[in-house]
Amino acid sequence: MSQTAQTLHLPRSMREEIIAHARAESPRECCGVIAGQEGQLIQLFRLTNVAPGNTRYEVAPEELYRLERDFMEKGWEVAVIYHSHPATRAYPSETDVNLAFWPDAVYLICSLADPEAPDLRAFRIVDGQISEVTIAEA
Amino acid sequence: MSENGSIRVIIPTPLRRFTDGQAQVNATGATVAEVLSDLDARFPGLKERICEPNGEIRRFVNVFVNGENVRKAQGAATPLKPGDEIGIIPAMAGGSHQSR
Numbered sequence: 001m002s003q004t005a006q007t008l009h010l011p012r013s014m015r016e017e018i019i020a021h022a023r024a025e026s027p028r029e030c031c032g033v034i035a036g037q038e039g040q041l042i043q044l045f046r047l048t049n050v051a052p053g054n055t056r057y058e059v060a061p062e063e064l065y066r067l068e069r070d071f072m073e074k075g076w077e078v079a080v081i082y083h084s085h086p087a088t089r090a091y092p093s094e095t096d097v098n099l100a101f102w103p104d105a106v107y108l109i110c111s112l113a114d115p116e117a118p119d120l121r122a123f124r125i126v127d128g129q130i131s132e133v134t135i136a137e138a
Numbered sequence: 139m140s141e142n143g144s145i146r147v148i149i150p151t152p153l154r155r156f157t158d159g160q161a162q163v164n165a166t167g168a169t170v171a172e173v174l175s176d177l178d179a180r181f182p183g184l185k186e187r188i189c190e191p192n193g194e195i196r197r198f199v200n201v202f203v204n205g206e207n208v209r210k211a212q213g214a215a216t217p218l219k220p221g222d223e224i225g226i227i228p229a230m231a232g233g234s235h236q237s238r
Binding site for chain 1: 148152161171174200202207208227229235
């Protein structure tokens, strides 16, 4: 994904998978990534949240390292990092901004604040600055 | 193992802007800290992203030696031998928690 891409073409199947993952983990936050190559989303990976409590996520470091190593060999990149906000809106929190160490990825948040109507929004978070990325169904 | 004492270091995407885009670089050193200092001489700013000012690995960065997290070994002081592979990975973390 180029640094300037402001539209995320998200296949419906991936959107549904993220919502299903968020519901399965609730009241805890879920987390995962979508691999990309040359701007195309390829495969979604559910990852393990090792952070305690219901308002934080941290991908298991060993899992993340194996994944990054695998992506490197395949020529894939971390195109999307997703997590859920089970009880709050789909907008980056202060914690999300402070811990956004992947400026090349799109951060996607799935809110379950209205359990009947999950809300997905996507952002780039670069040097503490949030810019929204439009989600288009691919 | 091409060079005497050479350690291969895997650079994650977010830190490749410090290594001119290279995903793998070679370095020398007898410990993780020495390898990171060796790299910092060539790629200024890289070590600061990985280590606290006191030299310990930052809370939201993980460093692996041959796939083992150095937090479970001796941290930055973890010894190395030629042919070892170091992996560095920034945390993927956040959450709805509002700190105040």
